[in-house]
Structure formats: structure tokens, C-alpha cells
Amino acid sequence: MPARANAAFDYDVAVVGGGPAGSSTASRLARHGRRVLVLERETFPRFHIGESLLPWSDEIFHAIGVEPKVAAAGFVHKWGATFFSADGEIEQYADFADALETPRPQTYQVPRHELDRLLLEHAASCGAEVQQDAQALEATFDESGVTLRYTAGGAERAARVAAIVDASGRVGFLARRFAERTYDPLLKNVAVHAWYEGIPRRTGRRAGDIRMVTRPDRGWFWLIPISETMTSVGVVLPKDVYAATGAKTLDASLDAYVAETPQAAALLANARRVSEVRFDADYSYESKQYAGDRWVIVGDAGAFLDPIFSTGVLLGMQGGIDAADALHAGLAANDLSRGRFAAYERAIGKRFRYFRRFAVGFYDPPFRDIFFQPSESSIRKAVISVLAGNWRPTFATRLRLAAFFGIVALQRYVGIAPRLNDFDPARKSAPVSQELAAE
Numbered sequence: 118m119p120a121r122a123n124a125a126f127d128y129d130v131a132v133v134g135g136g137p138a139g140s141s142t143a144s145r146l147a148r149h150g151r152r153v154l155v156l157e158r159e160t161f162p163r164f165h166i167g168e169s170l171l172p173w174s175d176e177i178f179h180a181i182g183v184e185p186k187v188a189a190a191g192f193v194h195k196w197g198a199t200f201f202s203a204d205g206e207i208e209q210y211a212d213f214a215d216a217l218e219t220p221r222p223q224t225y226q227v228p229r230h231e232l233d234r235l236l237l238e239h240a241a242s243c244g245a246e247v248q249q250d251a252q253a254l255e256a257t258f259d260e261s262g263v264t265l266r267y268t269a270g271g272a273e274r275a276a277r278v279a280a281i282v283d284a285s286g287r288v289g290f291l292a293r294r295f296a297e298r299t300y301d302p303l304l305k306n307v308a309v310h311a312w313y314e315g316i317p318r319r320t321g322r323r324a325g326d327i328r329m330v331t332r333p334d335r336g337w338f339w340l341i342p343i344s345e346t347m348t349s350v351g352v353v354l355p356k357d358v359y360a361a362t363g364a365k366t367l368d369a370s371l372d373a374y375v376a377e378t379p380q381a382a383a384l385l386a387n388a389r390r391v392s393e394v395r396f397d398a399d400y401s402y403e404s405k406q407y408a409g410d411r412w413v414i415v416g417d418a419g420a421f422l423d424p425i426f427s428t429g430v431l432l433g434m435q436g437g438i439d440a441a442d443a444l445h446a447g448l449a450a451n452d453l454s455r456g457r458f459a460a461y462e463r464a465i466g467k468r469f470r471y472f473r474r475f476a477v478g479f480y481d482p483p484f485r486d487i488f489f490q491p492s493e494s495s496i497r498k499a500v501i502s503v504l505a506g507n508w509r510p511t512f513a514t515r516l517r518l519a520a521f522f523g524i525v526a527l528q529r530y531v532g533i534a535p536r537l538n539d540f541d542p543a544r545k546s547a548p549v550s551q552e553l554a555a556e
């Protein structure tokens with residue numbers, strides 16, 4: 118059934134969710150001259166996890182015209198990532214200036230309540246109608262359009278639109294109804310996190326590094342400087358490790374994870390917690406489809422990838438741009454049937470799986486052994502370009518990445534580099550490693 122657009126709509130497109138994915142979709146559509154309604158159930162600013170950006174976000178900010186506002190917002194500048202072994206004896210720096218094919222190596226660490234508000238206000242300034250404290254309730258599809266019921270300021274309303282974008286994050290307003298999620302058996306992790314003051318930083322450019330500390334149980338800590346004084350600290354752990362923790366409260370469990378990870382304990386020795394401790398079951402998932410007749414899914418609503426390489430905001434916002442372009446073309450052609458979105462669906466799945474390979478790798482001992490080897494090679498620079506968010510590597514970079522995974526395979530079967538004692542010997546042949554070997 119080809120879905121037909123017509124002029125009898127209140128808006129061309131309704132976007133459910135005003136996070137980064139919804140804002141980029143709405144900004145792009147409005148800049149294409151489309152009439153857009155954005156519904157956000159919260160009133161911004163609101164807390165959200167996901168505070169470290171990647172350099173390749175820059176071209177997205179540029180594409181929707183928000184780049185000068187982001188640059189002027191006073192966010193901490195991020196130029197790279199530092200990885201530590203649990204005991205702090207091994208330190209590996211990924212400097213984005215070394216990243217192949219990356220036009221601008223500097224990005225930002227962001228309190229998300231500030232970034233998300235800025236992005237949503239930008240969507241409004243582009244011409245989208247943004248309603249906060251407005252929750253989408255139900256979408257009814259028919260031959261000629263979609264009726265969206267929602268509440269705004271306590272009153273129930275309805276809008277008639279040509280198409281709907283689900284940008285509702287992990288809620289999955291349409292995704293849970295139409296697009297079955299498949300959970301990733303290799304990335305069953307949880308996160309416990311809070312904000313701290315009093316954590317020392319390096320000076321100069323490296324003051325803004327994200328710092329990662331690995332743990333023997335395949336977990337890891339993040340330390341993200343989100344303001345002059347504040348640092349976001351979180352630990353990501355395999356679900357089974359977390360389940361085996363005896364601590365009764367989140368506060369006590371976070372304290373215990375810090376205490377048993379020497380490098381994290383050293384960095385937090387004089388730290389003071391200044392927020393509540395929060396928990397996320399951040400299991401990774403993909404959807405079986407990302408679009409249908411008159412609907413498209415963007416961002417976490419469709420797929421969520423483990424936070425190890427901070428890809429969430431980039432994937433969500435780039436998907437938003439792609440979705441907006443596909444919708445704009447579909448509206449122009451008077452055809453919003455699923456077939457119009459085939460290229461979009463392929464692009465989302467491909468980009469997700471490309472980054473997933475690296476995310477899964479980080480939980481695999483041979484990958485970490487090689488990753489922690491000092492090197493100035495172009496293979497390493499290709500890997501750093503992925504960490505910078507390069508989602509469309511050239512053929513030459515793809516070859517280097519293939520070489521990297523070849524070296525990881527050699528490490529697995531032959532052992533060409535020292536094994537990190539970072540891993541508990543009892544876990545050296547843990548199931549993740551075996552499953553990966555079988556992949």
C-alpha cells in the first residue's frame with residue numbers, strides 16, 4: 118500500500134521525543150521547509166546519561182546549523198581518551214589528532230541536560246513547533262495519514278500528520294509496537310554512576326580527556342570531566358558480575374567497585390560525590406526494522422550500543438539527519454511507504470554493526486591485549502579514527518582495520534603480545550572469548 122501525503126495535515130511530521138536524535142531530525146526537517154511538531158514528555162533541562170561526544174559529531178552539528186551554539190556553550194574540550202589497566206601500570210592514550218580521516222580532532226564533554234536543551238531550542242529556532250511536558254499516547258494509522266493523540270500541559274489533544282518519527286529513546290513509543298528488538302548476548306552490561314568533585318585532572322589539552330579504567334571482570338570505569346570542577350564517574354559491569362555484588366544500596370556498590378579497582382581508587386581518593394547514584398541496565402539491542410508505512414525510528418528507540426566508545430549521541434543524531442532526508446524526499450514524492458526508507462534502514466543497521474564490532478572487542482581479552490600495545494602505526498591510527506566516530510572509513514582505512522582484527526585473531530590463537538594481567542586468570546577463557554572466536 119503506497120502511503121500518500123496530502124495537504125490536509127496539521128504538520129508534515131510529528132517527532133516523539135526531544136533528545137539528540139529527535140532534535141536533529143526536527144532541525145533538519147524544519148530546515149528543509151517541513152512543518153514539524155516535536156513532543157517531549159519532560160520539561161528541559163532534565164538529567165540524561167551520555168556525556169562524552171565524538172569528533173565526528175562536528176559535521177552533524179554543522180549540517181543542522183547548531184555548530185556555533187555548541188562551540189559557544191562553554192563545554193569542556195575533549196581531544197582524546199586515556200585508557201588505564203586496573204592497577205594503573207599500563208596507560209594508553211588515543212589522541213584524536215592521530216585519527217585518520219578526521220577533519221577536526223576536538224569535541225566536547227557535555228552535561229546532557231545542557232546539550233539536550235540547546236539542541237531542542239535549536240530545533241525550535243529552525244521552525245519546528247516544540248511542545249514540552251507533552252507525552253505521545255497513541256498513533257492510529259490509516260490510508261491517508263496518522264492521527265497522534267497526546268497530552269500537553271495536562272490536556273489531551275490530537276494532531277493529524279503525514280508521518281511519525283519515533284525518537285523516544287529506550288521507551289520505544291512505536292518501536293515496541295512495530296519493530297521487535299533483539300538483545301545482544303555479548304553486551305549484557307549494567308552501569309552505576311554519579312557526579313563527583315575533587316578528581317584531579319591533567320593540565321592543558323589532556324584535562325578534557327575521557328579516562329577509562331579497565332577491571333579484571335571485563336568491566337570498566339569512565340571518568341568524564343563535564344565542567345571545570347565536576348566529573349561524571351560510572352562503572353559498567355557484566356550483568357552477572359553486578360548480580361553477584363553483595364552491596365545493599367547503589368551508593369555502597371559504587372563505593373565498593375571504586376575501592377577494589379586500584380587506579381579508580383587512586384583517582385577518586387579525594388573525591389566528593391555531589392549527586393545521587395544512578396543505575397542503568399544498558400543492554401545493547403537492535404531492531405528488526407527501522408521504518409514502515411508512514412513511520413521511522415531514530416536513535417535509541419531503534420538500537421542501543423554499549424557505551425564503551427561513546428557512540429550513542431553520534432549514532433542517534435546522524436540517524437536523525439538521514440531519517441529527515443528520507444522523509445523529505447518521501448513527502449516530495451507523495452509516497453511514505455516503507456520502500457522509500459529502505460536505504461535508511463540499511464544505513465542504520467550497517468553503521469550500528471560497524472561500531473558494535475569494536476564495542477564487543479573491548480570486552481574480549483585478545484582485543485584488549487593488542488589495544489593496549491604502544492604503537493605509532495597507521496593501523497592504530499585507523500583504530501583511533503573509529504574511536505573518533507569515523508563511520509565511513511575509506512577503503513585504505515578499512516584494510517587497516519581488517520589488519521587490526523587479523524592481529525587480534527593471532528593474539529587469540531598464538532599469542533603475539535604480552536597478555537594483560539588485567540584479567541582474572543579464572544576468566545581468561547570466559548564465555549565471551551569463546552563466543553567471539555566462534556563468530
Ligand SMILES: Cc1cc2nc3c(=O)[nH]c(=O)nc-3n(C[C@H](O)[C@H](O)[C@H](O)COP(=O)(O)OP(=O)(O)OC[C@H]3O[C@@H](n4cnc5c(N)ncnc54)[C@H](O)[C@@H]3O)c2cc1C
Nearest residue numbers: 134136137138158167169253285286308416417424429430
Ligand atoms: C550508561 C550509559 C552511558 C552512556 N554514555 C554515552 C556517552 O558517553 N556518549 C554518548 O554519545 N552516548 C552515551 N550513551 C548513550 C546515549 O545516552 C544515548 O544513545 C542517547 O541519549 C540517545 O539519544 P535519543 O535522542 O535517541 O534518546 P534520548 O536521549 O533518551 O531521548 C529520548 C527522549 O524521548 C522522550 N520521550 C520518551 N517517551 C516519550 C513520549 N511518549 N512522548 C514524548 N516524549 C517521550 C524522553 O523524555 C527523552 O527526552 C550512554 C548510555 C548509557 C546507558
